[in-house]
Amino acid sequence: MTTTTVTLKIDGLEVTVPEGTMILKAAKDNGIIIPTLCNLEGLSPYGGCRLCLVEISGSPKLFPACITPVSSGMEVTTKSERLTEYRRMAVQMLLAERTHICSVCVANDHCELQSLANQLGVDHVLFERKWTNLEIDSSHDFLVIDRNRCILCTRCIRVCDEIEGVHTLDLKLRGKDSQVIMDLDEHWGSSCSCTSCRKCAKVCPVGAIYIEGEPVSHTKHKDIAEFITERRQRKWKR
Amino acid sequence: MSKDDSRRVILEKVMRDHGYQESALLEILHKAQELYGYLDKELLMDISGSLNLPPSHVFGVATFYSFFKLKRPGQHVVTGCMGTACYVKGADEIMQAVEREYNIKRGEATPDGKLSLLVTRCIGACAMAPTIIVDDEVIAKATKEIVLQKIKQVLGGT
Numbered sequence A: 001m002t003t004t005t006v007t008l009k010i011d012g013l014e015v016t017v018p019e020g021t022m023i024l025k026a027a028k029d030n031g032i033i034i035p036t037l038c039n040l041e042g043l044s045p046y047g048g049c050r051l052c053l054v055e056i057s058g059s060p061k062l063f064p065a066c067i068t069p070v071s072s073g074m075e076v077t078t079k080s081e082r083l084t085e086y087r088r089m090a091v092q093m094l095l096a097e098r099t100h101i102c103s104v105c106v107a108n109d110h111c112e113l114q115s116l117a118n119q120l121g122v123d124h125v126l127f128e129r130k131w132t133n134l135e136i137d138s139s140h141d142f143l144v145i146d147r148n149r150c151i152l153c154t155r156c157i158r159v160c161d162e163i164e165g166v167h168t169l170d171l172k173l174r175g176k177d178s179q180v181i182m183d184l185d186e187h188w189g190s191s192c193s194c195t196s197c198r199k200c201a202k203v204c205p206v207g208a209i210y211i212e213g214e215p216v217s218h219t220k221h222k223d224i225a226e227f228i229t230e231r232r233q234r235k236w237k238r
Numbered sequence B: 001m002s003k004d005d006s007r008r009v010i011l012e013k014v015m016r017d018h019g020y021q022e023s024a025l026l027e028i029l030h031k032a033q034e035l036y037g038y039l040d041k042e043l044l045m046d047i048s049g050s051l052n053l054p055p056s057h058v059f060g061v062a063t064f065y066s067f068f069k070l071k072r073p074g075q076h077v078v079t080g081c082m083g084t085a086c087y088v089k090g091a092d093e094i095m096q097a098v099e100r101e102y103n104i105k106r107g108e109a110t111p112d113g114k115l116s117l118l119v120t121r122c123i124g125a126c127a128m129a130p131t132i133i134v135d136d137e138v139i140a141k142a143t144k145e146i147v148l149q150k151i152k153q154v155l156g157g158t
Helices: A023-029 A083-095 A112-119 A155-164 A199-203 A224-232 B006-017 B023-035 B041-049 B055-064 B084-088 B091-104 B144-154
Strands: A005-010 A013-018 A054-057 A062-064 A076-077 A145-146 A170-172 A179-180 A210-212 B076-081 B116-121 B131-134 B138-139
Touching: A005 A023, A013 A023, A054 A083, A076 B144, A083 A112, A155 A199, A155 A224, A170 B041, A179 B023, A179 B055, A199 A210, A199 A224, A224 B091, B006 B023, B006 B041, B023 B041, B041 B076, B076 B091, B076 B144, B084 B091, B091 B116, B091 B131, B091 B144, B138 B144
Parallel strands: A005 A076, B076 B116
Antiparallel strands: A005 A013, A054 A062, A054 A076, A145 A210, A170 A179, B076 B131, B131 B138
16 A cells, blocks of 8 residues: 655655644654644644644644644744744643642643743743632542643543543533533542543643542653554554 | 433434434434423433433533523523623623622522523624623613612512
């Protein structure tokens, strides 16, 4: 079987990737890292965090690299002053939207949002913080969800649906009020479909879902989705 | 909710007409609310079972749209428009006044089931902002005083 390939330029580097590849993946496979919080290899793309925005020459718009497929002759820019400004704004909005206090968070030092903020030099938030007071659910034997730390990336929902296959988790409400729920908004401990597989805690980029009594550094294992997907396709790399 | 409930029979027929397709979820939720007045968890569970959809997904859809009610609405319903124009024109303050007066939060009903307070996103009457709907009457260019008086009037009428 032959796959059609597409040649494009990313940050001036000429790359050739299979047709249908998303810009984010094409860049990553060629050593160019585009920041993202919601995208995770092995899960379907979501396009929610807007951190992977890139410029494509010929268009004044910005494109989310995780859900924009490559096309022939495309010239992509992944780093520019304008993009950094947008990314800094996106991180600040995420920080402002809920109660993010690194010093009292289980994920301190192991948080993708925190490290991205550091990387982008976000040391203060220009927007008024919301200081949410949402429900923390620790009714499960060992899994805990603190919705005040959630950035609504939906990684947990996608891993629960696409990898574990039970779709216990989903989002309720909308906009800034959105919250991750279990089944019909039950407490986690009384959810009948949850298999306690821990994958949601493994892929959570922040400290929203964690395992009680276990250091987050130990829990976090975001490659799990890609790993399982590859194993299912019998690609025995590891 | 028993299976031989006549409303259940109608709902079952609607689901069958749609071939129990996932994509018919919204239609079916509409019909269910029309039949039962609101969507309780048992009903949502039933629908999710019939359409083979995860309960959390059905709950997510039902809460995404403010049209769907998950709690039994009160005898009288006050709905505040929270569209941009109404919000800017102070609909939020009116809602707060109603909340204070009747000691309820939006989305809730009073314990006696007489009054419920709901919000909607835009009723398309932006020129008359702020708009508050009391039962079936739209109050244009509403103020706290007008709305509270109107509520008192409808409550007194029962």
